[in-house]
Each structure stands twice: as structure tokens, then as C-alpha cells.
Amino acid sequence: MITTRQGVRVLGPADLDEFLALVARDPVVNVFVDHRARTTRLQPRWLGGEMWGLYADGELSAACHVAANLVPVGADAPAARAFAAYAPSRVRSVSTIVGPQVPVDTFWSNVAARWGSPREVRFGQPHLEIRTDPLVAPDPLVRRTVPSDLDAVYPACVAMYTEEVGVSPERGGGADLYRARVTQLISRGWSFARFDETGRVVFKAEVACASPYAAQVQGVWVAPDRRGQGLATAGMAAVVEQVRRDVAPVVSLYVNEWNASARAAYERVGFVETARFTTVML
Template identity: 35%
Template sequence: MTDTAAPAAATGGCRGVGPGEARALLAVLESDPLVSCPAAEKFATSGAVPGPEGRFLTLGGPERSLVFVGSSVLPLRGDAHDHRALGAAVAGLGVGPMSVHGRREQVSALWDALGVCWGPHRDYRDAQHLMSLRRPVDRALVLGGVRAATLVEFEPVLAAAAAMYREELGSDPFAVGSGIPFRRRVARSLARGRTWIGVDRGEVFFKADVAAVSSWSAQIQGVWVRPERRGAGLGTGGIAAVCSALQARRLTPSLVVNGSNTAARATYRRVGMTDAVDYATVLL
């Protein structure tokens, strides 16, 4: 161990990435800019040092293997051997179980180890795609009035977020902790200006969250259109509006979509998004 690296953990030689490895860590994040977005946002806030936003674990240095543990687990580099050790190290942190997502092959390798420690998954979505928008948004597609929501709009946004959660995950977001964690998550997104909405007569008909923002990209999630308003182009117009705002900040918009969701994929393609990465998510 050198003074540039964090002490090795007891699990298979895995350890936290040290402050002296910040340059190497940044190089790894920059090498996969779309996938690394949540980890890069943490790095921009507090570097390699562990904190409330998360921590980085490695076996042999970030150039060889890297996993980011934040509100979810994101494997970024490593082979099957590395991920066996890193999976045990992540489980040993005592912060899970939590969702795992990333490049399909990386998730598969890490979950082989994590699944042994955390038990069965609720859903393993191994046919997802991370889509991105590389060309400018066609301004004719942008739906007027779609904007960042404010905390004053908490209740209608909460209702829309809950509807989306039930539809996407098949469970009640208010069933855990009397709904307090879910309410906090929605409020935090609003406070950061990360939730975008379209409103008609006081009712939210479109919602999308900007879940992560790095120096080079932004990840959109939680896209939802009120069921009775679907089929009228509101999803296309809403996503176009969000993407346009992100591009104005010189960010590359991206999002993850299930391969089986042909309607959503068609919507994103109309905006100009294309498949960029074969992706997977393990839900617990």
C-alpha cells in the first residue's frame, strides 16, 4: 500500500479508491461518459473521498477495476475475478441490498457475487438499452410549457411520481417507511430543479426526472405520461423539451429503457435518441 491509496479492505484485497488516485479515477469515468454519469456527479462534488453521495471501491486500482456505491451500485470496470471480490466487498459495507445497474456484462459479473450475499432479486432486467441524443433537438418537437417543477408543486408531482412507480415497478411506494423515503426523494429532486413537468388545469400530464448530471452528460429517468393522455405526442414533446434544456447546458442527454418497451423506444427515437449501450438493472 502507498500513501496514494486507501487501506485495503478485509475482503479479498478490495479497498476504497484513495485521493491520490483521483486522476486515474477521472480517466476511467471519462472513458465511459454515459454509463459513468452518476459516479461522475459524485466525483465532481467530493472527488474520490467517501461521503454521503457514495464511495468508490477497487481491486488493484481504478484502472483495473471499479465499482461506485451510491444510492445504487454501478460497476464500471473489471473482469469476473475482480467482481467476485468487489461484490463481497460491497455486501460487506452493510449498506444494501440495493439496485445494481450498468453495462450488461458488468452487472452480470457483479451480481454473481452480490446475489449470494443479498439473496434473490425482485426483477432482473437484462435486456435494457441506454439511449443517448447526440444531435440537436428538432425545435419543432419541443412541447411548450414543459419546465422544471418547484417545491410548491410537491403534491401533484408526488401523485404523478407514485403513479409512475406503481406502473413501472408494480408496488406501492408508500408501503415502505410509511412513504417517507419516497416523499423525501421526490422533494429532493424538486429542490434541485431536477423534475420536469407538463401541467394542464392543475394536473400533471407529463413528468421526467434528471437523475444524474456530470460535466458531460445527464441521465433522465422516471418518464411518465398520464395514461388517458397517451398517444397524442406528449411524451415525445416532453422529452424533447427536457433534452433541449440539457443540450443548452452542453450536456449529452441519456436514459435507460427496457428492450421490450417498444412504445417508449419509439418515442425516444422520434426525438433522435439511439441505442448506445447494452444495459441491465437488478431490482431488489
């Protein structure tokens, strides 16, 4: 394996074991990059970007996933500054910077003048996890979705994304790509929903990524006319129960600090805060 004693370089398949050892220092917080590394083997053509590694005295001390999402791994503020200094030498593909608050805030403060005004910055997002059975009874009507559910699940996914991000995932001709992503999650068994008597989705959530250690949940959504009825709490309890049984032993997610109702629902289920994230949308 080629190494450099100091500085940043692009990692490749030969670095996979060393990279996974770095990720394993905090495998729940790092579940996204762990998933990406295991599924792509750090092959750039499958990553759709690059994985940067920071070396100190010949050892990998931090890393940075750089594709559509830029995600620091095991990075402190000095490491984040090193990645920011390296960034101008590479082709930029990033549309979102997300991860632990200190390295993301530091990286962004060092590239903001070059990268322009963001669409939105979300500071202090609680990163939550649960390692036990849920504290409340799971909703027995929440189940894994199947391919025949796609036409009901897809509009709910579009509604959630538009509400959360502020733009539709179908904007600019993105409908086919987004529908393919929803189809992929269903086919993996990573999509969960409750349907009402008409077949409409009234609660949903998905597993975004998973490793042998953890699964990260995304896209939690309740139909607007059914909010305040406890569907999110019981629904998430059902998701936690099924994901811990069938996917990974720890369930994690991160939530906007201002979303008091969601945070309260997750707390009732048994999630606890273990870190803070920042998300920069470009």
C-alpha cells in the same frame, strides 16, 4: 496517495482525480458515478457507502460504487468477479445492482447464492443517448417545475415509481424521504412537466444525475388517460432541448427492452443506443 499494486481496496478523497480519469473513459455511461464522486468527493459519510477500486500493476483499472445502488465502473467480467469476491468482507447496503450488462450479470452470478432471490431482474436494457437537437418539435408547454408545483408533481412521481418498480415509494413510511427527493430535484431545476388546464401533471421527467459531460434522465411518465397522444415524444424533445442548453451537452437514459412504445418515442426524438444495461432489484 496509498495504492496497492494488485487487488481491490476502498477508495477515498485522495483517489478522486484517478477515479475521475477512469470515469472519463466512458463519461456518458458513467454519469451516475461521475455525479456521485463529484458531489461527495469520495467521502464515505456522503457516499452513504463505499467506492471500491481494482488495481492492476499499481493503476486503477476498474471501480464499483457500493451504496444503495451498486454500479460497476469500467469493469469487464474478470473485474466484476474480483468485486464479487471482495463483497463478503464488507457490510452490505445494496438494494439495486445496475449498470453495463456484462459486469452486472457477472457480479450477480457470483453473489446470487449468498444474496438471495431478487425481486426482479431486467436484462438487456437499452442505454440511449442524444448529442444533438431533438429531431421533432419540442412541446412548448413542458417547463421546469418550481416549488409551488410540488403538490401536483409529487403524486405523478409516486404513480410513475409504483408503475415502474412495482411497489410504492411510500411503502414502509418512505413518503417523507421520497417527497424530500422530489423537492430536491425541483429545487435543482431538474424536474420538468406539462400541466393540463386543471393543473394536473400529464407528462413529466427528471434529471437524475449530471456531470460536465452528460445528464441522465429518469422518471419519464405520461398520465394513463393521455397516452398515445404524442405527449412523450414532444415532451422528451422539450426536456432534451432544455437539458442540453442548461445542464449538460449529452442526454442519456436507459429503458426496459420490452417497453416498445417508450423506445419508439425516444427513437423519434433522436436517441441512439450505445450500450445495454442490467438491473437487479433486491
